[in-house]
Structure formats: structure tokens, C-alpha cells
Amino acid sequence: KKYVYTFGDGEAEGDKSMKQLLGGKGANLAEMSAIGLPIPPGFTLSAEICDYYTHYDGQWPEGVEEQVQESVRYLEKLMDLSFGDASDPLLVSVRSGAAISMPGMMDTVLNLGLNDQSVQGLAEKTDNERFAYDCYRRFIDMFGNVVMGIEHEQFEEELQALKEKEEVTLDTQLGVEELKELVNRYQTVYRRGTGKDFPQDPNNQLHLAIDAVFRSWNAKRARTYRKINRITGLVGTAVNVQAMVYGNMGKDCATGVCFTRNPADGTNELYGEFLVNAQGEDVVAGIRTPRNINELNEDMPESYDELVEITDKLEQHYQDMQDIEFTIQQGRLFILQTRNGKRTGAAAVKIATDMVEEELISRKGAVANLVEPGHLDQLLHPQLSQSDIEEDAIIGRGLPASPGAAVGKVVFSSEKAEQQHEKGDPVILVRIETSPEDVGGMSAAEGILTSRGGMTSHAAVVARGWGKPCVAGCGDIIINYENQSFSNGETTIHEGDWISIDGAKGLVIEGQKPVEEPSFGDDYHAFMRWVDDIRDMDVRTNADTPEDALRARDFGAQGIGLARTEHMFFGEERIKAMRRMIISESEKERKRALEGLLPYQREDFVEIFEAMEGLPVTVRLLDPPLHEFLPEEDEEIKSLSRELDIPLRDLNQKIRVLKEFNPMLGHRGCRLGITYPEITQMQTRAILEAAVRLKKEGKRVEPEIMIPLVGTSEEFIHQHEVVDHMADEVFAREGERVDYKVGTMIEVPRAALVADKIAEEAEFFSFGTNDLTQMTFGYSRDDAGKFLEPYLKEGILENDPFQVLDEEGVGTLVRIATEKGRSVKKDLKIGICGEHGGDPSSVRFCYELGLNYVSCSPYRVPVARLAAAQARL
Ligand code: ADP
Ligand code: MG
Ligand code: MG
Numbered sequence: 001k002k003y004v005y006t007f008g009d010g011e012a013e014g015d016k017s018m019k020q021l022l023g024g025k026g027a028n029l030a031e032m033s034a035i036g037l038p039i040p041p042g043f044t045l046s047a048e049i050c051d052y053y054t055h056y057d058g059q060w061p062e063g064v065e066e067q068v069q070e071s072v073r074y075l076e077k078l079m080d081l082s083f084g085d086a087s088d089p090l091l092v093s094v095r096s097g098a099a100i101s102m103p104g105m106m107d108t109v110l111n112l113g114l115n116d117q118s119v120q121g122l123a124e125k126t127d128n129e130r131f132a133y134d135c136y137r138r139f140i141d142m143f144g145n146v147v148m149g150i151e152h153e154q155f156e157e158e159l160q161a162l163k164e165k166e167e168v169t170l171d172t173q174l175g176v177e178e179l180k181e182l183v184n185r186y187q188t189v190y191r192r193g194t195g196k197d198f199p200q201d202p203n204n205q206l207h208l209a210i211d212a213v214f215r216s217w218n219a220k221r222a223r224t225y226r227k228i229n230r231i232t233g234l235v236g237t238a239v240n241v242q243a244m245v246y247g248n249m250g251k252d253c254a255t256g257v258c259f260t261r262n263p264a265d266g267t268n269e270l271y272g273e274f275l276v277n278a279q280g281e282d283v284v285a286g287i288r289t290p291r292n293i294n295e296l297n298e299d300m301p302e303s304y305d306e307l308v309e310i311t312d313k314l315e316q317h318y319q320d321m322q323d324i325e326f327t328i329q330q331g332r333l334f335i336l337q338t339r340n341g342k343r344t345g346a347a348a349v350k351i352a353t354d355m356v357e358e359e360l361i362s363r364k365g366a367v368a369n370l371v372e373p374g375h376l377d378q379l380l381h382p383q384l385s386q387s388d389i390e391e392d393a394i395i396g397r398g399l400p401a402s403p404g405a406a407v408g409k410v411v412f413s414s415e416k417a418e419q420q421h422e423k424g425d426p427v428i429l430v431r432i433e434t435s436p437e438d439v440g441g442m443s444a445a446e447g448i449l450t451s452r453g454g455m456t457s458h459a460a461v462v463a464r465g466w467g468k469p470c471v472a473g474c475g476d477i478i479i480n481y482e483n484q485s486f487s488n489g490e491t492t493i494h495e496g497d498w499i500s501i502d503g504a505k506g507l508v509i510e511g512q513k514p515v516e517e518p519s520f521g522d523d524y525h526a527f528m529r530w531v532d533d534i535r536d537m538d539v540r541t542n543a544d545t546p547e548d549a550l551r552a553r554d555f556g557a558q559g560i561g562l563a564r565t566e567h568m569f570f571g572e573e574r575i576k577a578m579r580r581m582i583i584s585e586s587e588k589e590r591k592r593a594l595e596g597l598l599p600y601q602r603e604d605f606v607e608i609f610e611a612m613e614g615l616p617v618t619v620r621l622l623d624p625p626l627h628e629f630l631p632e633e634d635e636e637i638k639s640l641s642r643e644l645d646i647p648l649r650d651l652n653q654k655i656r657v658l659k660e661f662n663p664m665l666g667h668r669g670c671r672l673g674i675t676y677p678e679i680t681q682m683q684t685r686a687i688l689e690a691a692v693r694l695k696k697e698g699k700r701v702e703p704e705i706m707i708p709l710v711g712t713s714e715e716f717i718h719q720h721e722v723v724d725h726m727a728d729e730v731f732a733r734e735g736e737r738v739d740y741k742v743g744t745m746i747e748v749p750r751a752a753l754v755a756d757k758i759a760e761e762a763e764f765f766s767f768g769t770n771d772l773t774q775m776t777f778g779y780s781r782d783d784a785g786k787f788l789e790p791y792l793k794e795g796i797l798e799n800d801p802f803q804v805l806d807e808e809g810v811g812t813l814v815r816i817a818t819e820k821g822r823s824v825k826k827d828l829k830i831g832i833c834g835e836h837g838g839d840p841s842s843v844r845f846c847y848e849l850g851l852n853y854v855s856c857s858p859y860r861v862p863v864a865r866l867a868a869a870q871a872r873l
Contacts, residue, residue, distance in 0.1 A: 004067035007033040008041020023238035025097030042242030043071035050236025084202040087121035094209040107146035111139035115200040133179035147212040150193035266350030345378030353523040378467035382515035396508035398474025401460035403504035406447025406469040414441020469503035535869040538853035549611040552858035559616040561855020562833035605690035614700030625663040669709020711748040747771035752817035759821040769834025805842035840867035847871035
């Protein structure tokens, strides 16, 4: 069986479609090699080996050893060098890379193949001793750290000590003798850490390094990253072994990273950083401050031109913005990696519309591939309002690494960030720089601030990927971990103090600044038009107020899928009337109290219908258990008793009677309307009187009355009759009719199972997936927090079923109800109005079932529109 795939010299055994097997890095190296780009040759060990390694206690499958040896011979031949040769050694890098890119998650070892002998050979052959020993000390450090688990700090301390002794600040200022000394010191660190000498046999080095990459797949930080990003379904990481090219041979060498477009705002410009005389990680590790890629044009114009040419070619080939690593060895350019670049929401939309304009990609292609639903979500994030930022509140300016505003209390460690976040405190994580160990804290924080590192530093890359505001490399501030504070020389900020950051401008601001709603540009609107052209499933919104309704229309909602009426009863006067209704002793009293509510309710509907201008509006009748409307505190109960003129004892008695053991399974939903039909009557009257009034004013209205919590068709028939009866009354009195529909929420599992019977009576279905999930799992939504977290940690559940629709269980009920409903009424209008209506994967599921619409909160409407379009492509 084939486990190892070679690439090099204009050919490759793999290609870009083989990511599952070769990982993103390996598949793209193969692809680039095949299209003739200058790629150092190498080979890729497939992810299947990692899977085997994990399951068979660190063993490789049969035949892999031989395939690796063969591939090494192939490399030697292409490079005309030999692995382990003492006088002119072939050196390689060992690089991890899974199917989905995980920046900085898995480690890389460079310069592998060196030993005490061959380092001298390399020095002689290249006539560059400094270079050879620079490679060797890097190799010992990386190998010690990545493969043997010695802390990088221990090597770093030696380096610092030596620099101090020599009174220099940069690595590049160390001479040959110092580097030799460093190699000795590193070997001592290695011996101290492992109890063994540094391994001298290159084959042994290679084997150990490959194993280390396989192991790193299951390291805690890699698992955390996969969990946070919900990366599942991968068997492991591939390993790439690739001939080294050297960016550290002198002034005509360099290494760098670049994006084909600006990943923060999408501008079509080469964007990136490089360092002269440096290797690999130096650019992202923040060892020296990297230089802007444009300056490469001055230093090495030929290489720069070639780089521009290749980046253009890569963008055209992949039809997407690329994130590229390159190295220049003595004036020769090599590409070491390419992948689709992570970008902010704003950049994603701009790049998509620009690429369509440049005819690089079709509209369909752009909608399908260039913008993710999450990108749109980011665009909707609040920004700091300009007028509220006084110049002297700005305590630092750093790089605008990831846009959006974040406001929170300062913490200096990831641990602390996670703790505070658990308590519900918003925090800003402030670090000199971040490393993969910090991802938990970064995820918990509202925003991230670092004092060191560039636009491609770990903090910047991870934050952009998550759409989390980040200011990076803010050199204006000095962080003191010991005192838990940072300062710009004038102002000192301590742990727990509030700051605000603006990730689009790179500003750090003292205090808790107000944020404002975002605005949208032309490219956003153009893109969303393409989305709507492609999409054929409607997107509605859940809105209870005219303000929400208007906002949702701005976001493109095509109707209201759920207007909850109970939220309308909480105003000051209203709650009084509501309470009076609830504690009424007789039907007559209750009716009188309801009369008091009618005008408010009617006014609400007039405004909501007006806001929606003739788009359908689904109004759900009263749903929650009544005691939710009653006061709980003694003081409040006392004052209610005075207000309603009821003896305190009687009121307390009444409240006690209304208490239920399981209110969510108690006297609520249509059960209220059946026991107190006058509630349904009042609500129907309010809805239809509002509709009639608007119709008389010449406006269009499309009311849909929805009966909640139906479990039997008899319940529905009962309420349907009450509604129709009242409707006739209203129309007769008003001398005007409006068309209205009566339908039901499907949220009790039984309703899904008898949906055909219910459909005979109902004019529409709407899946209330919140309750349906609650009742299908038997998880109380209000108590599930206690066990959902551990369930997710243990992997008992893959997702929180209240966020992502459980297709297997709850989804089966949705499918059954849809099929049964439509078996009776072919064109039955069916939608979904739970939280899930705004979750992309759930939207896809609804599309595949053939639902007519999804309904979600206003801010999720653009997300759902894109998800619905992508589901169709
Ligand atoms: P990561 O996924 O963390 O970026 P990589 O495997 O891409 O890890 O490598 C880390 C750094 O080493 C990158 O800057 C890369 O360009 C550099 N590098 C990797 N392989 C080679 C090589 N064969 N020659 C020169 N530089 C290399
Ligand atoms: Mg890389
Ligand atoms: Mg419900």
C-alpha cells in the first residue's frame, strides 16, 4: 500500500485534491511542484500513518520504513547530495500538516541531518562557518524542544546569556565562535533534559522527528484548538520531509511570509513581512521586527518581481487569496507553502467582490467559496464610536491585527482569562506575545493585545481566524507580568482595569468605551444580492418589537417567523393588567382584565405589521406558564396586593397555587388557551383588529396566527375554532376582512409523530426546535448548563444541541413531521423558528428537507441568507 508521496522537479505523486491524505501543506506542495513553481523537493507521509501510529502504540504500518528510505534516495538524487554525508550533507525539514490548517499548532524541525561532523562539512562546502553553526544551533533547539519536549525557554536562556556576555542585541550579531559556543551549551541543555547525548545518526533523527509530529497531533494544545474550532473527522496529520533551502546564508538571503491581498481589509496588494539573513520561524516568532514586504523590492528587486509573478499565478490557480511562505537563498526564490489565507469578514467580502470584478471567479464561485457565514457575523460586530475616543485616552497604538471593538478588564494570563470568563466578566488578554498554549485564554477573551509581534504573529493569525478583535505589536506599552500591569510611561494599567481596543485601527484606549453598530458598504450589498439570486429558501426573523423588525428588514429578513406575544406584557401598565388577569377568580373578572390588555396588544401589532409592510408575520399566542408574570419578592407581592386591592394572604395563596413542579411541562402553551379561551380571543382580536385597521389605510398585511405547544390534533382544532369565531366577530363589526392563516408550532415530539393529522387542519407548521430539542432529549434548557459542558468535554455530545440542530434525533422528528405534513397537504408551508435557524449547518439541513424558510434573530439573518445560498450550490 502506498503511504509516502514524493514531489519535486516539476512533478508530484499527489495533488491539491488529496488534503485528507496528504494534509493541506503536503497536497499544496505537490500541486505547486506539478505546476512548475520553485519548490524544494520532498515527500509526504500520509495521515493514515498517523492514525495507525495513534492506534498501534507508536508503530508504523508495514512498508512505511522502506517507502521512507526510497523517498530519501529520491531526494538525494534530485539534490545531488547525500543524507548524513559528513562533507556535504543533505538537510531536510520535518513539517506537520493536517487537512485543515491549524496555525502554529504542530511543530516543525529544520536543518535535520546535521551532526558534529557534518556541520564542519557544511561550513567548508559553503565556505560559511557562521551559517553552518547557525543551522546547527537552531536544529538542536528545535529537535530538543519539539522531539524531546525540552522547554524552548531553556535554550533561549543560554542564547540570552551569551548575547548579554557579548553585549549584542540581535542573533545576527553573534559571530562564529559564539555560535560554536552556543552549540556546546545547547548540547549541554539537551543532555540535561534527556540524559542522553544529542543523536548523531541522521536516520535516527528523522525517525524520531516523524514520530514527534505524529505525537503532537494528540498534544493538549492541538486537541484544544480542534475543540474550539470544532474540527472533527480527521484521522491525523501528515508529515512532510523536504530538502532545506537556506535564508540564513548571508545578506543575499531572506525568509518571509505574504498574503496575495490584505487579510485585514481585503485591498488588492501584496501584504507581508520578511527578514534578511533569517530562517523559518524567525518572522513569526518576533525575534527581530520584520520588515514590510514592499522593502524587498529595494533590497532584492529581481526576487521581488519573481515573487509577485508567482503570487499572481497562485491566486489564479487556486481562485482564492493565498497565504504564502517563501525563502530566498543567495538570490534564488523558493516557495515553501501556500494555502487559502485566513481573513476578516470585511476582507472576505471585499476580496469576493473584487475577484468577481477582476473575472478571476464567477459569482457562484465567490458565494460558494470566498465568504463564510461566520465572516458576515463578524461584519455585524459593533465598533467603537469615533466621537467617544478622546485623544488623551489613547494609551497605545499597535498593529490593526483583527478588526472590531472589544471592551473588557485586563488580565495577563490565559488561565486568568478563562477563569474570569467563566464568571461572566469580559476580559482583554494582554500578553507580550501569545503562543499556542494561550488559545484557551484567547478564545475566552473579548479581545487580545500584544506588545510584540507583527501582523502574522500567532496572536494576529488566530484572532483573525476567529473574528476576534486584536491589537498586536503595540510597542508603546511595556508589560510587567510580575506586577500584573502595563504602562506607556505615563499611564499604568493594572489587572482588572477596564480598557477598550479597536482592532481595525490598532488603538488601545483607557476605560470602558461605548460601542456602536456597524455600517455596510457597497461591496457587502453587491455580494448579498448575488447570495439572494442563488438562494431559494426564505429567511425570516424572530422579532417581538417594531425596532427588531426594522433592523431585521435592513438585514434582509423576508418576514417574521416568530413574534412572541408574552414579551409584550412586561411594560409597567401592561404587567399590572396581566397580573390582574392571572389572579382573576372568575371568567368575568378575567375578561375585564384582558380588555385592559387589548389596546396595548393591538397597538404593538399595528406597529409590527407596519414595519413589515405586507411581509408575512407569524404571531405566536401566549406560551409561557403564567406564574412567570407574577412577582417573587415579598416587597413586590405586598405592593401588588395594595395595587389590586387583594388581601396579602389571598394573593400569596393564589401565587402558591400557580406554582408548578415542572413549569416547562405544565400549564402553558395551548393548554392556557384551552383552559382560558378568553386569552386566545383577546389576542386574536388584537391581531385582526390591527390588521383590519391597516387594510383600511390601504396597507397590506399578512397575519399568521400560530398555536404553541400542540401535541394532539384536537388541541389544535379547539384553538382554531376559537380563533375563527373571533375573526368572524371582528370582521362583521369592522365591515372588512383580511386573509389570515392559522397554523401550529411543532415542538412537542408527539405533534411531529401525528403531523399528518394536524396538517389536515393546519395551514402552516413552524418547528420550534428549542422546545423540540428540550423535549426530545429530555434536557431542561434552563438546567442543561450543569451537564452540557462536561458532555461536550467528554465527547458524549459533539455539539450543544441547543445551538446546532441534532440531525440524528431531533432532525429525524423534523423529517417525519415534514413528510407526514406534506403527505396530506402537498404545499404545506413549513419553517423553523428555533435558535437553529441562524446556524449554518442547521440551515443546510432545513434546506435539504425542503423547508420554505428559516427564521432567526435579526443579527443572524445575513448569516442564514448566505448559508441558504451555499446549501444550494
Ligand atoms: P507552520 O505550519 O508552523 O508554519 P512549517 O512547517 O510551515 O510550520 O514551517 C515552519 C517554518 O519553517 C516556515 O517559516 C517555513 O517556511 C520554514 N521551512 C519549512 N521547511 C523548510 C525548508 N525545507 N527550507 C527552508 N525553510 C523551511
Ligand atoms: Mg507554515
Ligand atoms: Mg416553545
